[in-house]
Amino acid sequence: MFKPIYASSLRLADLWALGKPRVVALIVFCAAVGAAMAWPDLRALPDVLASLLGIALVAMGAAAVNCLVERNRDAEMRRTQGRPLVRGTVTVTDAALYAALLTLSGLWLLARYGNWLACALTLATFFGYAVIYTRWLKPATPQNIVIGGAAGAMPPVLGWAAVSGTISAEAAVMFLLIYTWTPPHFWALALYRQLDYEKAGLPMLPVTHGAAFTRQTILLYAVMLAAVCVLPFVIGMSGWLYMAIATWFNAGFILRSIRLYRTGDEAIARDLFRYSIKYLAWVFGALIADRLLFALL
Ligand code: HEM
Numbered sequence: 295m296f297k298p299i300y301a302s303s304l305r306l307a308d309l310w311a312l313g314k315p316r317v318v319a320l321i322v323f324c325a326a327v328g329a330a331m332a333w334p335d336l337r338a339l340p341d342v343l344a345s346l347l348g349i350a351l352v353a354m355g356a357a358a359v360n361c362l363v364e365r366n367r368d369a370e371m372r373r374t375q376g377r378p379l380v381r382g383t384v385t386v387t388d389a390a391l392y393a394a395l396l397t398l399s400g401l402w403l404l405a406r407y408g409n410w411l412a413c414a415l416t417l418a419t420f421f422g423y424a425v426i427y428t429r430w431l432k433p434a435t436p437q438n439i440v441i442g443g444a445a446g447a448m449p450p451v452l453g454w455a456a457v458s459g460t461i462s463a464e465a466a467v468m469f470l471l472i473y474t475w476t477p478p479h480f481w482a483l484a485l486y487r488q489l490d491y492e493k494a495g496l497p498m499l500p501v502t503h504g505a506a507f508t509r510q511t512i513l514l515y516a517v518m519l520a521a522v523c524v525l526p527f528v529i530g531m532s533g534w535l536y537m538a539i540a541t542w543f544n545a546g547f548i549l550r551s552i553r554l555y556r557t558g559d560e561a562i563a564r565d566l567f568r569y570s571i572k573y574l575a576w577v578f579g580a581l582i583a584d585r586l587l588f589a590l591l
């Protein structure tokens with residue numbers, strides 16, 4: 295007659311997992327940095343927070359659509375076998391309704407408390423990831439992540455647009471930071487999950503071009519990323535504090551990439567993947583820390 299209370303809380307946890315909350319947390323942090331870098335004044339705070347919530351909801355909606363579209367592929371891979379749609383703890387209809395609810399409410403928040411530019415760009419980002427990357431690019435080419443990375447790189451641009459109603463060189467530079475970071479972030483994981491991707495029939499770089507070529511490409515991207523990291527300083531957007539923190543983390547990224555290139559050790563690939571996440575959080579944190587320091591001086 296009555297459902298036990300743990301049954302409903304379990305379902306909530308499954309719905310929550312469908313939105314890939316840990317990835318979205320970093321996405322929203324990058325969007326918040328984008329917003330803060332464009333900040334006009336503190337009176338805008340409630341609207342900015344509502345817009346960031348909107349971006350979070352649409353990102354979770356996109357992640358849920360990704361889980362929906364990929365449920366059969368996910369069943370083939372050890373890393374993703376435990377996802378709610380594979381285990382059947384959330385039905386396809388419930389997942390579709392949940393994704394629609396998240397996405398539409400997020401877009402509404404952006405239109406109501408942000409502006410139409412931020413709303414339109416967020417919708418385009420949703421399509422870029424949930425439809426173009428997931429449905430078309432991912433099964434088609436090892437450059438899936440390079441092209442699809444354009445969607446993942448949008449969050450700071452969305453934050454910037456939500457505050458200013460424009461896009462700018464500063465927003466483009468933050469986009470480039472994530473865009474250059476994404477391939478080594480993903481390929482490090484693909485190296486130690488290569489068997490998974492082979493089994494699912496996905497043409498990831500280690501599967502199509504081999505581990506040695508992937509390690510070499512990761513190293514080249516790490517060098518490109520260090521170069522891109524100089525741009526905020528060069529265009530006068532950030533100062534020495536940013537540059538010092540970014541240089542430290544770029545050194546860590548390049549050193550790990552060299553170690554991976556030379557040894558091909560799976561444990562180092564895992565370490566680089568984990569480091570990539572810490573790296574992005576620190577580099578974006580450095581943009582804000584530098585701006586605050588400048589404001590205080
Ligand atoms: C299209 C571009 C991207 C691809 C293909 C990609 C791929 C992946 C994959 C396969 C994982 C492992 C997830 C898991 O084990 O469930 C992962 C984890 C993660 N990614 Fe990415 N990623 C991309 C972009 C991003 C972006 C833009 C961010 C943030 C700004 C991000 C942040 C994270 C974080 C924080 C994790 C760790 C999640 C956890 O610990 O559960 N990724 N990524």
Ligand SMILES: CC(C)=CCC/C(C)=C/CC/C(C)=C/COP(=O)(O)OP(=O)(O)O
Nearest residue numbers: 317349352353356357360419420423445446
């Ligand atoms: C604001 C907004 C709409 C943002 C959307 C962009 C977005 C959610 C990017 C996330 C990137 C991500 C989780 C990639 C995972 O790759 P994958 O899907 O290939 O990994 P999987 O094998 O774990 O499913």
